[in-house]
Amino acid sequence: MHVLAGEEGFEPPNACSRGRCLTTWRLPNGCRHGSEASGCLHYCRGKFTKKGIPSLLYADSSTMRRPLLFASLLLLCSCATAQVTEQVPGAAPASSASSVSRSYEQVPAQLDIDYFAHMQLVGSGLTLKQIEKNDAYTRYAADYWSNGLKISGIMNIPAGTGPFPLVMLDHGYINPAVYTCGRGLKREQDLLARQKFAVFHSDYRGHADSDPSPDTRKVYDAGLEYGMDVINAIHAIRAAKLPSVDATRTGMLGHSMGGGVAMNIAVAYPDLVQALVLYAPVNTDAWENYWRWHGMRDKDDRTAEVMRTREENPEPWDRLSSKSFLDRLSAPVLLFQGDRDKDVPKEWSDALAADLRSRGKQVTFVDYAGEGHEFIAQWPDFMKKTTEFFDANLR
Numbered sequence: 001m002h003v004l005a006g007e008e009g010f011e012p013p014n015a016c017s018r019g020r021c022l023t024t025w026r027l028p029n030g031c032r033h034g035s036e037a038s039g040c041l042h043y044c045r046g047k048f049t050k051k052g053i054p055s056l057l058y059a060d061s062s063t064m065r066r067p068l069l070f071a072s073l074l075l076l077c078s079c080a081t082a083q084v085t086e087q088v089p090g091a092a093p094a095s096s097a098s099s100v101s102r103s104y105e106q107v108p109a110q111l112d113i114d115y116f117a118h119m120q121l122v123g124s125g126l127t128l129k130q131i132e133k134n135d136a137y138t139r140y141a142a143d144y145w146s147n148g149l150k151i152s153g154i155m156n157i158p159a160g161t162g163p164f165p166l167v168m169l170d171h172g173y174i175n176p177a178v179y180t181c182g183r184g185l186k187r188e189q190d191l192l193a194r195q196k197f198a199v200f201h202s203d204y205r206g207h208a209d210s211d212p213s214p215d216t217r218k219v220y221d222a223g224l225e226y227g228m229d230v231i232n233a234i235h236a237i238r239a240a241k242l243p244s245v246d247a248t249r250t251g252m253l254g255h256s257m258g259g260g261v262a263m264n265i266a267v268a269y270p271d272l273v274q275a276l277v278l279y280a281p282v283n284t285d286a287w288e289n290y291w292r293w294h295g296m297r298d299k300d301d302r303t304a305e306v307m308r309t310r311e312e313n314p315e316p317w318d319r320l321s322s323k324s325f326l327d328r329l330s331a332p333v334l335l336f337q338g339d340r341d342k343d344v345p346k347e348w349s350d351a352l353a354a355d356l357r358s359r360g361k362q363v364t365f366v367d368y369a370g371e372g373h374e375f376i377a378q379w380p381d382f383m384k385k386t387t388e389f390f391d392a393n394l395r
Contacts, residue, residue, distance in 0.1 A: 106147045107215040108224050112319040116224050117268035122147055123232025126240040128155060135159065137193035141181060142200070143209065146232035152209035153202040153233065154182030156193035162244035165251065165394035166237065167192050168273075169201040170230055172256030181208040185255060188383070195387045197394075198245040202226075202233045218302040220294075222286040222320050223261040231265060234272065249394045251275040253386065256344060256373065257282055260289065260322070267325040275393035276331045277386050280341055280373050283348045284323035284355075326355060332362040334389045336382055338371025364389075 104120040128140035142155045158164050169192075171184030182189065182201050192199045204226040205213045213225055230252075238247045252273045254262030259281020266276050282289045287310040290303060297303065310317045318324045333356060337349035346367070353365040366385060368378040375382050 104147050106149055107213065108221065108228075111219060111221050111224065111316070113224075113264060113268055113322060113325050114319065116227065116264065119228070120147075121228055121231050121235065123235030123237075124239050126236040139193075144233060144236035146205070146229045146236075149205055149211040149214075149229075150209075151202060151205060151211070151229045151233070152181055152207075153200060154189060155201075156189055156199040157242070157244055158193055158196045158198065160196070162198070163242075163246035164196050164198045164244060165249040165390065166234070166245055166247045167197045167199050167390060167394075168230055168234065168250065168252045169199060170226070170252065170254035170258030170261045171201065171204075172258050174207075176207050179203070179207045183208075184258075185253070187379070188253060188386075191383050192387070192390075195391075197251075197390060198242075200233055200237060202230050204229050217306075218298065218300055219306050220286070220290045220297070220301075220303040222289065222322075223257060223264055224320075226258075226261045227264045227268070230261060231269060231272065249274060251277070251390045251394050253277040253279060254281060255279040260284070263322040266331055267322045267328045270328050270330040273331050275390055276333045277389060278333060278335045278349075278352075279375075279382075280337055280344045281335070281349065281352070282344060284321060284326070284352055285317070286320040287317040288348070323355070326359055326361070329356070329359075329361055332389075332393060333364070334386065335363060335365045336368070336375070336385075337365070338368045338373065338375060338378075340370055341373045343373040 104122055108116055108119060123144055123146055125143075125145040127143050129142075130138055131141050132139040137156045137158045140155045140157070142153045143150055144153075145151070169185045169188060174184055181203055185201060189199050189201055203210050205211060210229075215221070215225065234247060234250060237245060250273050252262050252265065252275070254260070254277070256279070259278045260283070262273075262276060262278065263281065263284055266273055283292075290307075291310075294301075294303070307313060307316050335349055335353055337344075337346050339346050349365070349367075353363055356363040366382075368375060368382075371378050
């Protein structure tokens with residue numbers, strides 16, 4: 001197991017989140033993670049932090065050494081669900097302290113692209129475990145922290161001298177009950193790594209070895225939580241400072257639902273990604289996606305109750321739709337669609353291409369005759385064009 005993270009942004013394993021506490025971990029940055037029967041505490045650089053306890057209780061490290069207050073903190077120890085408090089190194093306040101405490105959400109409090117755009121997103125603790133090595137690249141099982149949730153994924157790092165540009169892959173819908181780590185875009189993972197791109201594929205929360213979503217609202221969120229995990233993967237990779245990866249040059253490829261995740265990110269954080277490939281993406285209108293697949297949602301889903309229909313209540317659907325924020329998009333877009341796609345109607349991509357062009361955005365639309373939701377005959381051409389696009393914009 002290789003822990004690839006420096007002091008900046010390293011997050012120790014959160015045994016609390018799994019309902020158990022281990023005794024002690026020795027970490028690369030000299031910190032340790034200790035535990036007591038009643039809960040978990042972090043101790044780092046002379047400061048205690050506690051998951052879920054307000055920062056004012058532990059802001060002063062000298063106070064924390066007082067036995068009575070220390071005992072009271074142990075009594076208060078509990079594990080956060082929708083909110084986590086982390087000790088963030090390097091974000092020095094006006095005082096002489098070298099780190100500050102910040103609270104951040106594990107799910108968006110408001111299902112709104114603009115709210116999503118202003119969330120405090122913290123990704124850290126990237127861990128890579130080698131699972132395969134060939135002449136072209138090394139393949140790793142990855143995990144990292146996304147606003148306090150452990151998220152799994154796959155990372156391919158090319159052989160040779162880097163640093164290599166980073167390409168994020170956002171997979172489409174696969175039932176979490178059958179999903180396995182890295183599933184959905186394995187062909188693309190392989191080819192892009194062979195073309196000298198570092199490739200990261202996030203599983204998203206609730207998939208493979210990731211922690212489940214703590215959201216209990218049962219309301220359609222258009223992939224905002226998954227977007228949090230993808231953005232935090234980029235933050236975690238940057239914090240790890242891998243010598244062979246240049247995460248300041250980042251492209252993104254999203255397939256189907258993952259195309260919707262990518263669009264949410266691209267309009268909410270337009271400076272994060274420099275090139276965007278959309279592969280048979282879902283609609284940029286959240287209502288259209290919800291309505292097409294609402295029958296697949298759980299029986300206790302509350303979306304219809306809370307949001308109602310677009311006709312009855314258009315405002316919340318507009319706020320949840322990347323379509324409403326396309327003017328913010330800055331990355332060039334390469335859009336692919338097959339005309340025999342039975343999952344995503346071709347008309348959706350036709351409309352997106354027209355909408356982007358009408359707003360003066362840089363978009364190239366490739367329409368493949370005879371191709372379905374996952375390309376077969378045209379896949380080599382699809383990847384050739386994709387590689388050339390990333391080359392032009394990331395190197």
